[in-house]
Amino acid sequence: MARLTAENVELATEIIGHFPRPKSALIPLLHLAQEQDGHLTDDAMVHIADLVDVTPAEVLGTASFYEMFKMEPVGRYMVNICTNISCQLRGGEELLEHAENTLGIRPGQTTADGLFTIEDVECIAACTEAPCLQVNYRYFHKITNNEFDELISELRSGARSDIPAHGTLAQVRQHIPADRQAGSVVPENTEVPVWLSVSEDGNA
Amino acid sequence: MPESEAPPIDGVSVEINGHEVIARKGELLIDAAERAGTYIPRFCYHERMKPVGMCRMCLVEVDTGRGPALQPSCMIECTPGMKVDTESEITKKAQDGVLEFLLVNHPLDCPVCDKGGECPLQDQTMAFGPGESRFVEEKRHKEKPIPISDLVLLDRERCILCDRCTRFAKEVAGDPLIHFINRGNDTEINTFPDEPFSSYFSGNTVQICPVGALTASSYRFKARPWDLDTTESTCQMCSVGCRISIDSSRDEVQRFAGVDIDPVNWGWLCDKGRFSSEAVNADGRLSEPLLREGDSLIPARWSDAIRRVSDALAKASSPQAIGIIGGARLTNEDNYAWAKLAKGVLGTDNVDAQLGDGLPAEVVLGLPAATIDEVCAPGGTVLLLAPDVKEELPVLFLRLRHAAVSDRVTLIEISPRTTGITSLAKASVQPRPGEVGELVRALVARSNTDRDIAGIAAEEINAIRALLSAANGPLKVVLGRASVAESADAVVDAAAAVIEARPDTRFLPVLRRANVRGALDMGMAPGVLPGRVALEDAREWYESRWAKVPASRGLDTEGILRAAADGRIDVLVLLGADPLSDFPDQDLAARALTGARTVVSIDTILNASSRRADVVLAAAGFAEKAGTTTNVEGRVNTVSQRVTPPGTARADWMLATEIASRLGVEFGFSSPQDILDEIGSITPAYLGLSIEALAASPDGIVLPLDLPVDELVDEIIEEIIKDVAAEIETETGEPVDEFIDVLAMTDDDGFVAGSTPRLVSFVADAPLPVPPLDSYAFRLIATRKLYDQGTIVQSATSLAPLAPGTSLLVNPWDLDRLGVAESGRVTVRSSRSSLTLSVTSDPGVPRGAAALVVSQADVRVGELIDVGDPVTEIRIETA
Numbered sequence A: 001m002a003r004l005t006a007e008n009v010e011l012a013t014e015i016i017g018h019f020p021r022p023k024s025a026l027i028p029l030l031h032l033a034q035e036q037d038g039h040l041t042d043d044a045m046v047h048i049a050d051l052v053d054v055t056p057a058e059v060l061g062t063a064s065f066y067e068m069f070k071m072e073p074v075g076r077y078m079v080n081i082c083t084n085i086s087c088q089l090r091g092g093e094e095l096l097e098h099a100e101n102t103l104g105i106r107p108g109q110t111t112a113d114g115l116f117t118i119e120d121v122e123c124i125a126a127c128t129e130a131p132c133l134q135v136n137y138r139y140f141h142k143i144t145n146n147e148f149d150e151l152i153s154e155l156r157s158g159a160r161s162d163i164p165a166h167g168t169l170a171q172v173r174q175h176i177p178a179d180r181q182a183g184s185v186v187p188e189n190t191e192v193p194v195w196l197s198v199s200e201d202g203n204a
Numbered sequence B: 001m002p003e004s005e006a007p008p009i010d011g012v013s014v015e016i017n018g019h020e021v022i023a024r025k026g027e028l029l030i031d032a033a034e035r036a037g038t039y040i041p042r043f044c045y046h047e048r049m050k051p052v053g054m055c056r057m058c059l060v061e062v063d064t065g066r067g068p069a070l071q072p073s074c075m076i077e078c079t080p081g082m083k084v085d086t087e088s089e090i091t092k093k094a095q096d097g098v099l100e101f102l103l104v105n106h107p108l109d110c111p112v113c114d115k116g117g118e119c120p121l122q123d124q125t126m127a128f129g130p131g132e133s134r135f136v137e138e139k140r141h142k143e144k145p146i147p148i149s150d151l152v153l154l155d156r157e158r159c160i161l162c163d164r165c166t167r168f169a170k171e172v173a174g175d176p177l178i179h180f181i182n183r184g185n186d187t188e189i190n191t192f193p194d195e196p197f198s199s200y201f202s203g204n205t206v207q208i209c210p211v212g213a214l215t216a217s218s219y220r221f222k223a224r225p226w227d228l229d230t231t232e233s234t235c236q237m238c239s240v241g242c243r244i245s246i247d248s249s250r251d252e253v254q255r256f257a258g259v260d261i262d263p264v265n266w267g268w269l270c271d272k273g274r275f276s277s278e279a280v281n282a283d284g285r286l287s288e289p290l291l292r293e294g295d296s297l298i299p300a301r302w303s304d305a306i307r308r309v310s311d312a313l314a315k316a317s318s319p320q321a322i323g324i325i326g327g328a329r330l331t332n333e334d335n336y337a338w339a340k341l342a343k344g345v346l347g348t349d350n351v352d353a354q355l356g357d358g359l360p361a362e363v364v365l366g367l368p369a370a371t372i373d374e375v376c377a378p379g380g381t382v383l384l385l386a387p388d389v390k391e392e393l394p395v396l397f398l399r400l401r402h403a404a405v406s407d408r409v410t411l412i413e414i415s416p417r418t419t420g421i422t423s424l425a426k427a428s429v430q431p432r433p434g435e436v437g438e439l440v441r442a443l444v445a446r447s448n449t450d451r452d453i454a455g456i457a458a459e460e461i462n463a464i465r466a467l468l469s470a471a472n473g474p475l476k477v478v479l480g481r482a483s484v485a486e487s488a489d490a491v492v493d494a495a496a497a498v499i500e501a502r503p504d505t506r507f508l509p510v511l512r513r514a515n516v517r518g519a520l521d522m523g524m525a526p527g528v529l530p531g532r533v534a535l536e537d538a539r540e541w542y543e544s545r546w547a548k549v550p551a552s553r554g555l556d557t558e559g560i561l562r563a564a565a566d567g568r569i570d571v572l573v574l575l576g577a578d579p580l581s582d583f584p585d586q587d588l589a590a591r592a593l594t595g596a597r598t599v600v601s602i603d604t605i606l607n608a609s610s611r612r613a614d615v616v617l618a619a620a621g622f623a624e625k626a627g628t629t630t631n632v633e634g635r636v637n638t639v640s641q642r643v644t645p646p647g648t649a650r651a652d653w654m655l656a657t658e659i660a661s662r663l664g665v666e667f668g669f670s671s672p673q674d675i676l677d678e679i680g681s682i683t684p685a686y687l688g689l690s691i692e693a694l695a696a697s698p699d700g701i702v703l704p705l706d707l708p709v710d711e712l713v714d715e716i717i718e719e720i721i722k723d724v725a726a727e728i729e730t731e732t733g734e735p736v737d738e739f740i741d742v743l744a745m746t747d748d749d750g751f752v753a754g755s756t757p758r759l760v761s762f763v764a765d766a767p768l769p770v771p772p773l774d775s776y777a778f779r780l781i782a783t784r785k786l787y788d789q790g791t792i793v794q795s796a797t798s799l800a801p802l803a804p805g806t807s808l809l810v811n812p813w814d815l816d817r818l819g820v821a822e823s824g825r826v827t828v829r830s831s832r833s834s835l836t837l838s839v840t841s842d843p844g845v846p847r848g849a850a851a852l853v854v855s856q857a858d859v860r861v862g863e864l865i866d867v868g869d870p871v872t873e874i875r876i877e878t879a
């Protein structure tokens, strides 16, 4: 668990190929690394730097800007409980307290079995469904304490195969066939941007 | 930016605080205002970097016809009719607010901060900020300071996130090893864990940081700005000639900082130049002369030491039995005095400022010259036939980098191995050592080639040929000695090929050491006399001005050392030279020191060669004497004295003058100024140069002058006088005529009569034939690194540990072929000697070659090299 695996390097190469400049693939590759290890290891960042031809400092600079990239190991399930205004009015803070008591950890901490990390988060744009939470960025709406306990026990027992381990954004990976790619041409090097020329051809 | 101050033809008229200002087209408001005398406060904006609008300190009220609004003046270009108010209530409120905001988390530790007293945050808070803080909460706390490299420390609490250091690292140096990390209130500057900011240019970030967040380990807590005395000078750690300021306190040098001159360094310095400040007061500085007694060097009186030298010189069996090596450490005045002593008094032409690791003087002086600005002119094509400029002439690298990245300059590199500039080059090839001449001939040929040359495939050659023929305007060549393991012939041959095929080509010859160019200009090479003239052409000229002139062309360093080794040299003078460490062929250097009857070393610190000398004279070093220096371009600028030399150490020109006097010839020099006067009035390329002219041109003066300097000075004086006269006239209402008479008086300090000899021109000798390829042998490449075992680097405590050492670098393909494991031990054998060291695979080394770095600890590369051979062939065996 460190650098990208051979299989992921292959994926990485494919992803890099979607962009005119390798550097543009940085964030997708960070997701790939996080999917592999659950968080971003230093080695993975160095590896990515190599792959997209920037320095590790630049990779860290970009990665650390985003909350969703974790620099430290987190639980298999990242439980984000919203305590922003709408959820707060509808019991978000109580839900968080309940979660803390149930799991025996404070926000930012991970359970000893490595399964759960809780975070209290700002509005996650589901105010009409308050109070709400996310597990690995999958939404759960209008959650009661009981429903929370049920969710946790389902996750514990492995009954929720719909929720992948932390870091997986999508369970189906999209592969863009070569004939549908915009082409990896640096904009400065083309007179007509590729996407325009492609659509022109399409219209003709 | 210090360009011409005259308003441009197609200027843009804007109104700043009620006054009309003509801005240049595309000029940023902040610059236009500053040129017009209105300083807008700023933190993030730096005139040598792209604006980013990070700090908002430069907000001013701007009205472009839609009513006044606050705009960051570093981000907007002047547009016609723009009305700007930098002093309105709203502007002031904005400045006040920005400062209060910046101070929210800024610790109030000015009393213990290095920047205190010269801190833009401190100054601007005083000038534009609130008197009191309303912030009562806890400030941000971080561990402080943390080292981000061996030379630079970071205090994240003080950082105001202006993005100057990070922009410098990425945009200017191309080393983005520091970056903003995290977000919002947690944002900080940092490196990647365990990957330090080890850029050759890291010290610049300390200089441009607008607060005390970045400090230099060499200067921390050393002095306070108000205790410092400052003088401008020119860096002497290499021959780029960056302009610097020397700060001293209590007669001790404390630090160097970059000064912005447009044609050279743009305010930047490399770390070697910047932190060489530590070497000035180094332990081990010689403070008195030493005389050999048996096995030891014993302190002596100056009169005895000088007598030893003058007696030895007087007793030399013939002028040809005297050899003088060195001059790069010296000022032009020192060099002139020594050249005059050697050639004009002793009559020997065995004088050489280079140590067999450069180019012949005729090549350097004779090729049509290009300045750095000309080489970097937008849209041009530059052929690099040079050593790794990043390692040897770092700030020239910055200029070339800027040219390639921002000014569409096409770089084409022909180098023995890949270098720090390879990734910026449009094309880069690594021909086999010794065969670059033939390759370049094909590159500038009229038609394509159909065969591979020097190991480079025909298609590749033709592709580069196409690039070269597509060049816009004359080609520029950066020319130098990339590897000391092959003779200079091949690269000289390459230069000859280029100039033959494209006579309008201009050259920037890049010799490495400090004032080596000035030494050559002052005649410190065989076959030339001061002022870039050949001995034969200028014989008559100097016979009427000096006591004598050498009878015939003398020996270069290699020749002098050979003669000494054969016992034909009675006195060998080392002027700041250390052939034992620096001459490519160490066996020859050692035999020479043994063979010479009397060895005199004049230096600032004892080195390997001076330890073996009979007489050691203590010389005043950098910052301890005034004079002039000449950089790679042939640009003369001043070096200044800021502190007293240690003990009784004396400037080199004084020693030459005194020795001459003992030998019965009075030079009449009592100051460097006297010597400069003589240089400016008799040495052909320097005619007209004077201290006044230098004072009037802070950018230095490229010689020879198109316009005689006297006229230039007269023009400047005329301008000044006219201004003064006009002022007096407007005040008194009466015409002022006397001034015109003053003008007339300055007119006659004229030129020397007689026809000046013509300057040296380039002629190439046919190169020695290179031996046929031997598939068992490797050809050696010997290059340099910025930090090495040189005495100055080693006496600067911060720099000394940075010398990286060397292993044998071999292409992975060859490593495989040899069956040697990475980091395995190998024995390298040349016709001379053998070395055992570890091997590293390096795809930047071409197949069939092997590379070593010279002047690194433990590996004495010079033992392998025989300077008589055009290339150094080695065999590699597992040890």
Ligand code: SF4
Pocket: B158, B159, B160, B161, B162, B163, B164, B165, B166, B189, B205, B208, B209, B210, B211, B213, B214
């Ligand atoms: S360290 Fe200095 S230069 Fe760098 S961002 Fe902070 S304040 Fe600016």
Ligand code: SF4
Pocket: B235, B236, B237, B238, B239, B240, B241, B242, B265, B268, B269, B270, B271, B272, B273, B274, B393, B394, B395, B396
């Ligand atoms: S590039 Fe050369 S002249 Fe400039 S600072 Fe560095 S050593 Fe000094």
Ligand code: FES
Pocket: A082, A083, A084, A085, A086, A087, A088, A122, A123, A124, A125, A126, A127, A130, A132
């Ligand atoms: S406040 Fe909780 S989702 Fe908007």
Ligand code: FES
Pocket: B041, B042, B043, B044, B045, B052, B053, B054, B055, B056, B057, B058, B059, B072, B073, B074, B075
């Ligand atoms: S100087 Fe203009 S925003 Fe910083």
